[in-house]
Amino acid sequence: MSQVIAVFGAGSGLGAAVARRFGREGFRVALVARRRDRLVTLAKELAEEGVEADVFPADLSQPSEIPALVQAIRDRFGRIDVVEYGPIGGDLRLVPAAELDSARLSDLLPLLLLTPVEVVRAVLPEWVGRGDGAFLLTQGYSAAHPFPQLSGPGPVMAAARNYLFSLNEELAPTGVYAGTLTIASSIARSEMGEAERVRAANEPADGPLFPFVDPDELADRYWDMYVRRDQVESFHPESLTPLVTR
Numbered sequence: 001m002s003q004v005i006a007v008f009g010a011g012s013g014l015g016a017a018v019a020r021r022f023g024r025e026g027f028r029v030a031l032v033a034r035r036r037d038r039l040v041t042l043a044k045e046l047a048e049e050g051v052e053a054d055v056f057p058a059d060l061s062q063p064s065e066i067p068a069l070v071q072a073i074r075d076r077f078g079r080i081d082v083v084e085y086g087p088i089g090g091d092l093r094l095v096p097a098a099e100l101d102s103a104r105l106s107d108l109l110p111l112l113l114l115t116p117v118e119v120v121r122a123v124l125p126e127w128v129g130r131g132d133g134a135f136l137l138t139q140g141y142s143a144a145h146p147f148p149q150l151s152g153p154g155p156v157m158a159a160a161r162n163y164l165f166s167l168n169e170e171l172a173p174t175g176v177y178a179g180t181l182t183i184a185s186s187i188a189r190s191e192m193g194e195a196e197r198v199r200a201a202n203e204p205a206d207g208p209l210f211p212f213v214d215p216d217e218l219a220d221r222y223w224d225m226y227v228r229r230d231q232v233e234s235f236h237p238e239s240l241t242p243l244v245t246r
């Protein structure tokens with residue numbers, strides 16, 4: 001039975017690229033996001049490329065629904081081998097830390113911290129039993145490096161990163177891998193990246209500008225991390241100076 005990757009947050013940017021990259025290696029693909037029509041379109045594209053895929057519409061800001069969702073994927077495919085977790089909305093707003101409040105943080109917590117923990121809990125017994133499996137957590141750069149004016153998701157993603165690092169070491173002896181890809185670029189073809197392209201075009205010339213990255217390049221990085229399993233975290237770009245100024 002061929003291996004299965006579940007892409008949690010399967011949009012037009014990194015999600016689609018990861019589905020294709022692992023599909024090319026023979027993985028079957030479970031696609032998870034809220035909008036069924038977009039998932040169906042992506043599944044059809046993958047099928048035309050010879051990749052078996054199915055859709056699982058779900059709202060990942062509901063952690064209590066994760067056990068049933070993971071079971072539905074397992075019922076359909078018989079197994080799950082890899083999870084890539086990177087749901088993000090095109091309307092995500094970054095705010096100055098001085099303007100952050102508990103209501104905004106509470107809104108971000110389920111999607112960016114509580115649900116990934118529940119996903120790991122749901123897949124771990126299968127993976128530890130098999131002595132194999134991989135959880136790949138995608139985050140923005142503020143998870144690792146705080147920026148002035150760009151807060152909101154950062155503190156919540158930093159908590160998820162902290163969890164991921166502990167998980168990586170705890171699971172290493174079992175054969176299960178947990179790694180995180182931390183991205184300081186706008187992702188081409190993603191809704192969030194295309195919104196950023198519009199914002200940058202309309203902002204003053206001295207504003208910060210993230211460079212764009214092709215999601216296929218990031219998916220290659222993930223494949224490499226998955227195969228090598230010797231890195232808990234990978235950065236894109238690898239330099240610690242992610243911002244360029246116009």
Ligand SMILES: NC(=O)c1ccc[n+]([C@@H]2O[C@H](COP(=O)([O-])OP(=O)(O)OC[C@H]3O[C@@H](n4cnc5c(N)ncnc54)[C@H](OP(=O)(O)O)[C@@H]3O)[C@@H](O)[C@H]2O)c1
Nearest residue numbers: 009011012013014015033034035060086087088186187190
């Ligand atoms: N895009 C960027 O420029 C950028 C920059 C830095 C870091 N990142 C990180 O890279 C990762 C991938 O980003 P991407 O923009 O390339 O992703 P993507 O694969 O283009 O899209 C992610 C998908 O997540 C889904 N999603 C959002 N909220 C959800 C929810 N509550 N429940 C279920 N699905 C949900 C959205 O689809 P639905 O609306 O249909 O649910 C969206 O299409 C993310 O972890 C992001 O934080 C992205």
